[in-house]
Amino acid sequence: MMFDLFKRMARAPAFDAAGLGTEAIARPIASGCSLPAQTVGVAVDRAGHTRRISAGGRVNLLEGESGWCFHPGPYGCDLLPFAAAPEIGLRLHFAIDSPDPRVSQQRFDLFLASEGAGELGLAGFAARIEDALQRELAQGNLALPPCTTLDEWNAFRAGLNQLLYTRFGVTVDDCVPVDLRGSRDFARELRARALQAATEPYVGVAPEAAVAPAVARASIGTEERFDPGVADARALRRLFLELPCLMCRVRQAALPSGQALFRQQQALLQRLDLVCLAASTMPALALAAPGQPLAFDQQLRRARHSVQATAALDEAWALLARFELAEDQGLEALFDEADRIVANLEHATGERKLVLPQEAA
Amino acid sequence: MSESMNASMSEAVCRSLLVDGSMLTITATRRPRGGRADIKCSAPGAPAIAARMQEVARLARHTEARHDSRDQVVISMDRAPGMQERDWELAVVLADRAVRGLLPLRPDTLALGWSEQWQRGRIDGIDARTAPAGALLGGPQGLRHLGALTGQPDAADAVSSARAWFPLHSGGINDSLCWVEVSVYPLEEGVPDDEAVGAPGLDSARQHAVRQALAGARHFDGEPAPRWRTTVRFGQDDFHGNSFELALVLADRLARGREFVPRGRIIASGCSSAWHAGQVEPVEGLAPKCALIEREAAPGDRVLLPRA
Numbered sequence: 001m002m003f004d005l006f007k008r009m010a011r012a013p014a015f016d017a018a019g020l021g022t023e024a025i026a027r028p029i030a031s032g033c034s035l036p037a038q039t040v041g042v043a044v045d046r047a048g049h050t051r052r053i054s055a056g057g058r059v060n061l062l063e064g065e066s067g068w069c070f071h072p073g074p075y076g077c078d079l080l081p082f083a084a085a086p087e088i089g090l091r092l093h094f095a096i097d098s099p100d101p102r103v104s105q106q107r108f109d110l111f112l113a114s115e116g117a118g119e120l121g122l123a124g125f126a127a128r129i130e131d132a133l134q135r136e137l138a139q140g141n142l143a144l145p146p147c148t149t150l151d152e153w154n155a156f157r158a159g160l161n162q163l164l165y166t167r168f169g170v171t172v173d174d175c176v177p178v179d180l181r182g183s184r185d186f187a188r189e190l191r192a193r194a195l196q197a198a199t200e201p202y203v204g205v206a207p208e209a210a211v212a213p214a215v216a217r218a219s220i221g222t223e224e225r226f227d228p229g230v231a232d233a234r235a236l237r238r239l240f241l242e243l244p245c246l247m248c249r250v251r252q253a254a255l256p257s258g259q260a261l262f263r264q265q266q267a268l269l270q271r272l273d274l275v276c277l278a279a280s281t282m283p284a285l286a287l288a289a290p291g292q293p294l295a296f297d298q299q300l301r302r303a304r305h306s307v308q309a310t311a312a313l314d315e316a317w318a319l320l321a322r323f324e325l326a327e328d329q330g331l332e333a334l335f336d337e338a339d340r341i342v343a344n345l346e347h348a349t350g351e352r353k354l355v356l357p358q359e360a361a
Numbered sequence: 362m363s364e365s366m367n368a369s370m371s372e373a374v375c376r377s378l379l380v381d382g383s384m385l386t387i388t389a390t391r392r393p394r395g396g397r398a399d400i401k402c403s404a405p406g407a408p409a410i411a412a413r414m415q416e417v418a419r420l421a422r423h424t425e426a427r428h429d430s431r432d433q434v435v436i437s438m439d440r441a442p443g444m445q446e447r448d449w450e451l452a453v454v455l456a457d458r459a460v461r462g463l464l465p466l467r468p469d470t471l472a473l474g475w476s477e478q479w480q481r482g483r484i485d486g487i488d489a490r491t492a493p494a495g496a497l498l499g500g501p502q503g504l505r506h507l508g509a510l511t512g513q514p515d516a517a518d519a520v521s522s523a524r525a526w527f528p529l530h531s532g533g534i535n536d537s538l539c540w541v542e543v544s545v546y547p548l549e550e551g552v553p554d555d556e557a558v559g560a561p562g563l564d565s566a567r568q569h570a571v572r573q574a575l576a577g578a579r580h581f582d583g584e585p586a587p588r589w590r591t592t593v594r595f596g597q598d599d600f601h602g603n604s605f606e607l608a609l610v611l612a613d614r615l616a617r618g619r620e621f622v623p624r625g626r627i628i629a630s631g632c633s634s635a636w637h638a639g640q641v642e643p644v645e646g647l648a649p650k651c652a653l654i655e656r657e658a659a660p661g662d663r664v665l666l667p668r669a
């Protein structure tokens with residue numbers, strides 16, 4: 001009797017669609033649920049292959065697949081292009097467009113497969129967009145100078161649209177500068193900082209902090225505790241799933257005109273191939289050798305290197321967006337940038353494999 | 362293009378002073394990494410100083426947006442400072458940036474400053490009591506933050522201060538860019554704003570001009586009620602005219618977090634009789650000023666001039 005009851009509950013689980021389309025973009029869905037109106041389903045198998053489940057249908061998952069349900073939007077959010085200028089922002093409206101029939105896998109599906117963990121909220125997604133935008137502006141790949149002229153603004157918009165489509169698979173509807181004084185008061189923020197500085201005891205840098213190079217590389221100021229196991233697993237999943245797609249897109253996007261550039265592209269693709277291989281043959285985080293556990297500080301070092309590799313991966317997607325907009329004459333600078341990013345990927349994956357940091361000269 | 366320029370410049374020199382007054386020369390060179398360490402440092406006969414140099418350079422790199430693992434930077438000192446001396450730290454950081462093309466550095470730059478928080482890009486102070494004129498001094502009275510080299514505010518400080526540059530033209534060899542720095546700090550609520558804009562060291566006429574321009578520009582900006590206590594400083598005080606106003610207004614907007622942040626410096630020249638209406642009027646002598654700006658501007662700088 002009891003068993004029957006549980007079976008029945010398992011057979012028809014309810015899917016909670018509250019907030020989907022406003023505060024939440026995507027949510028995991030169990031097999032057997034029917035999709036709410038206007039939403040789209042995505043099934044992801046263990047190897048990261050995705051397939052779409054058409055709107056209004058029933059989600060039938062195969063063995064080993066996990067299901068997602070997302071609402072195409074539209075969504076609106078406020079972004080802060082510069083951390084140092086909190087009262088001037090950009091109001092962004094975006095949507096997840098109908099699938100592009102020319103590609104075998106939609107970019108947004110790949111995003112869900114490789115980076116999705118639990119519910120994808122609008123605030124968290126906006127924070128990722130903001131990170132990508134701030135990094136591109138800080139590196140000078142997008143330009144949003146003071147007293148922006150119309151031409152500069154149009155160039156920025158084109159770059160931003162392409163960046164968000166290539167990196168996240170979302171389409172920008174509209175983007176306007178906005179005064180954020182109503183929602184965030186810079187004076188109050190400064191006062192809070194002064195209070196914090198007065199109450200917090202001064203902590204100098206421990207002298208051994210920079211002796212270990214991995215610690216010196218770690219991002220300072222992350223609030224949540226860094227769990228090496230979780231961070232490393234997430235980072236390796238991203239590398240494993242996204243690098244092959246990235247290579248495929250590079251092959252399609254950049255069609256260099258001359259023989260020299262063509263050779264450069266071939267060399268880059270070969271090196272990326274080796275990085276792919278390194279990512280898919282990565283040793284387990286907690287093992288120094290089969291059966292031998294690795295010291296915790298070395299696990300931390302390894303995890304930080306894999307996180308560093310995902311930072312290079314983010315830069316690679318941003319660079320791909322620039323490749324897709326590029327004219328012929330700008331290609332050499334972009335190839336040099338690609339060389340830097342691939343070198344960073346090689347370096348990070350190489351360091352991730354090491355059991356002990358090398359005493360480098 | 363820029364990369365080939367960087368490749369040709371593979372050496373940077375920055376100088377500093379030791380406690381005994383002798384000159385210390387810090388040389389940074391760049392070469393392909395080839396599987397070696399990212400930064401290699403040496404000081405004659407002082408491995409502990411070399412370790413501290415490496416630590417300083419690595420910590421200061423946290424504030425950079427772009428990571429490049431292809432190069433090794435080798436930094437060396439021509440003599441070893443005493444173990445307690447730390448004023449050479451700023452020179453090491455500047456040389457490390459300049460050799461990678463991130464910072465234009467004059468070959469005769471002399472820099473003094475130490476910090477406990479290089480990872481935030483802050484410079485805490487200097488130990489030297491005297492320094493030659495033209496030296497780049499760190500600390501509360503001088504350069505507080507590495508971003509201030511290009512005028513950007515420190516994104517984590519309780520006092521927000523930003524700089525903008527304007528051309529000084531006297532028709533001679535003394536033409537140069539002069540900076541104006543605006544620092545803002547939130548007012549206590551309910552305190553009247555009589556002396557809310559302070560400009561120490563300026564004569565009363567220029568203080569009045571500064572207050573007028575800031576009040577007008579903030580009115581145009583829609584500032585609802587006085588929120589800020591403001592301090593204005595100039596790089597040098599002996600100049601005439603009011604073409605500094607546009608630079609002042611832009612530095613103020615940057616400090617109040619209401620302007621897009623440029624990657625380099627803001628270089629501006631312009632004045633107005635109606636800042637409250639947001640109008641900018643042309644200034645005299647624009648042609649020689651343009652020539653000066655063209656000579657002084659580095660890549661990434663943002664030049665703003667009124668339409669003539």
